[in-house]
Amino acid sequence: MPRCACTHASRRVVSATAGPLYVSGRIAGPVTLRVNGRVVVVDRLTYANNPNTPDGAPCDDRLGLIATGDILVVSGLTSRARVVYASKDRVTDTAITYEELADPKWKGKVCSRSGQHTYNIALVASMIAHHGAEKAEAWLKGLKENLARKPAGGDRDQVKAIFAGECDLAIGNTYYMGLMTTNEKEPEQKEWAAAVKVLFPNAADRGTHVNLSGAALMKSAPDKESGLALIAFLSSAEAQGEYAALNHEYPVKEGVAPSELVQSWGELKADPIALEDIAKLRRQASELVDKVGFDNGPGT
Numbered sequence: 001m002p003r004c005a006c007t008h009a010s011r012r013v014v015s016a017t018a019g020p021l022y023v024s025g026r027i028a029g030p031v032t033l034r035v036n037g038r039v040v041v042v043d044r045l046t047y048a049n050n051p052n053t054p055d056g057a058p059c060d061d062r063l064g065l066i067a068t069g070d071i072l073v074v075s076g077l078t079s080r081a082r083v084v085y086a087s088k089d090r091v092t093d094t095a096i097t098y099e100e101l102a103d104p105k106w107k108g109k110v111c112s113r114s115g116q117h118t119y120n121i122a123l124v125a126s127m128i129a130h131h132g133a134e135k136a137e138a139w140l141k142g143l144k145e146n147l148a149r150k151p152a153g154g155d156r157d158q159v160k161a162i163f164a165g166e167c168d169l170a171i172g173n174t175y176y177m178g179l180m181t182t183n184e185k186e187p188e189q190k191e192w193a194a195a196v197k198v199l200f201p202n203a204a205d206r207g208t209h210v211n212l213s214g215a216a217l218m219k220s221a222p223d224k225e226s227g228l229a230l231i232a233f234l235s236s237a238e239a240q241g242e243y244a245a246l247n248h249e250y251p252v253k254e255g256v257a258p259s260e261l262v263q264s265w266g267e268l269k270a271d272p273i274a275l276e277d278i279a280k281l282r283r284q285a286s287e288l289v290d291k292v293g294f295d296n297g298p299g300t
């Protein structure tokens with residue numbers, strides 16, 4: 001049984017990288033995919049706690065690990081860019097790099113969610129892949145010292161903090177900006193998003209770090225045909241267009257355009273690094289986040 005002590009059973013869209021499959025959050029029972037309001041049960045999945053995740057980490061931040069041998073199909077569905085959110089009023093820069101976020105000129109100006117969150121672990125892993133462990137550590141220390149506050153909340157909370165003047169820069173996924181900008185249910189989020197511009201880091205060199213959402217079908221699936229049909233549908237131009245229009249993610253299918261809002265932020269040049277290379281470095285990235293005490297906040 002999993003060590004995770006949380007009692008809720010989250011049912012989520014599976015986030016896949018190539019190689020071993022990591023599932024975001026605790027999965028209990030059938031995995032549910034939500035597509036345009038429709039809910040489709042894919043399969044029962046087995047999972048284990050990811051040994052990379054410390055025991056004290058919030059349940060939702062833990063990663064299940066499913067042996068590749070059990071997986072019949074893994075399909076990437078959308079990609080999201082991990083961009084820099086910047087204050088429209090206080091940041092005049094029109095370009096930035098991840099490396100520059102550690103520049104002392106931004107001391108006290110940067111907000112972040114937990115370094116142990118899966119999105120940030122992947123980004124740190126990409127920094128290790130590109131620069132080596134030593135330089136990545138120096139970068140992460142510098143970034144930590146530039147934080148305005150102890151890491152907390154999700155990506156949207158960082159946008160809110162910029163709106164509130166607590167910080168000028170943050171790292172977050174593109175689709176949250178889309179979801180906030182178009183949020184009719186919580187219109188205050190529109191205001192937060194309106195205070196922020198999107199900068200695509202490293203656009204002038206290797207490109208911006210992207211993460212991938214996906215679907216997987218297990219070998220043990222009782223109804224493989226339906227599972228495959230679902231994955232085929234989710235990969236179709238129709239469903240890919242819905243991911244773009246409704247969730248402001250980047251479709252993986254060629255020929256399907258991102259939403260107009262996403263396009264208005266500019267062209268995404270994605271870091272071409274293989275996701276396997278990032279997946280391999282996740283443990284090291286997680287250890288590095290602990291080593292520099294990133295989640296303790298600046299001055300610790």
Ligand SMILES: [Fe+2]
Pocket residue numbers: 173
């Ligand atoms: Fe997310």
